[in-house]
Amino acid sequence: MKRDYIIIPVLLGFALLVAYAFYLIWRPFFIPLSWAAIFGILFFPLNRRLQRTISSQGLSALIMTLLVIVILVVPLTILSILLVAEVVSTYELIQAWFHSGVYKHMLSYFDQPFFQNLLRRADDVIDLGSIDLSSIVSSVMQRLSSFAVSQLSDIVQNFSRFLFSFILMIFTLFYLFKDGEKIVGFLRSLIPLPPQRREEITSQFTEVITATVLGDLVVAALQGLLGGIAFWILGLPSPVFWGSLMAFLSILPVVGAPIVYVPAAVILLIQNQYVKGVILLIWGSVIVSQIDNFLRPILISGRTKLHTLVLFFSILGGIYIYGFLGIIMGPVIASLLLAILRIYREDIVSPQHTVQPSVAAGTGESDQPGEL
Secondary structure, eight states: OHHHHHHHHHHHHHHHHHHHHHHHHHGGGHHHHHHHHHHHHHTHHHHHHHHHHOSOHHHHHHHHHHHHHHHHHHHHHHHHHHHHHHHHHHHHHHHHHHHHTHHHHHHGGGGSHHHHHHHHHHHTTSOGGGOOHHHHHHHHHHHHHHHHHHHHHHHHHTHHHHHHHHHHHHHHHHHHHHHHHHHHHHHHHTSOSOHHHHHHHHHHHHHHHHHIIIIIIIHHHHHHHHHHHHHHHTTOSOHHHHHHHHHHHHHSTTTOTHHHHHHHHHHHHHTTOHHHHHHHHHIIIIIITTHHHHHHHHHTTTOOOOOHHHHHHHHHHHHHHHGGGHHHHHHHHHHHHHHHHHHHIIIIISTTOOOOBOOGGGOOOBSSOOOO
């Protein structure tokens, strides 16, 4: 027994040291490996069906990998070409708009009596006479122009790195399609919990990834597509750029596409283009924003939703740490943490107690802490 007391801690410490060294080796490839795992989980049901049809697991994995390449590369290539072209044209438009002084004409709208009355009331609080709107607009436009140029140069410089990461992701994805069930079974066996709890954690992991991609990314893509179509039909500049921006903002809870189409509609109304402004408002509020309400439940029915506050900061923090991957990793990490805390509460803190709704006084409320 004394010998075991010495050997076990030493063996555990050595295992942790080797695991840390293994982590350092794999850390540079975390992003492509994570994307490979995400796509492997998303296409796992289809891969299983294909393996039942084709006896060769290698051939079925190759077919699935080629399918993912087609699904990813073709739309992203087309979108990238259109987006780059529009960013360049938008930059040129902003430059021409700035040098022509059109913005001064737009600022003249603030000379109307309504705005002048507001400015007089605000002048009692802050000295508005010291504010030069023209110089502020000029400074903002110059900064936006330099930012756009720097971002374009960064995209060109990082393309080789992106291509290398994409190749690593595809390479990993092939082996996940081929041997994914064995890998998942091995990792599941390492979880020091009863089989039921292991299944609960792995199911939560899979469910959140599927729900995030289908419920958030697909809905956001549709909202951006429909928003961009509205901009294109109404003849507004850079529909692909603004549609892509609406798609990205739609992923963030509480934010959404209205941040783009509402100001655009207001600008149209200020410019006396009332028909276009009203059409954009109706299209955005009735079509674009309502997609989230009826399509999301269909795609992610039965999902255990995170609280809006937890989801909001999980996505923002995930984007800050992992970049675009954080849109998925943030909710996954938060959901797994809450699942572990729920298991701790039910199995350790109060293992004998079953959470049931209270029927006292006909309130139907539970006397247990609420779920996030």
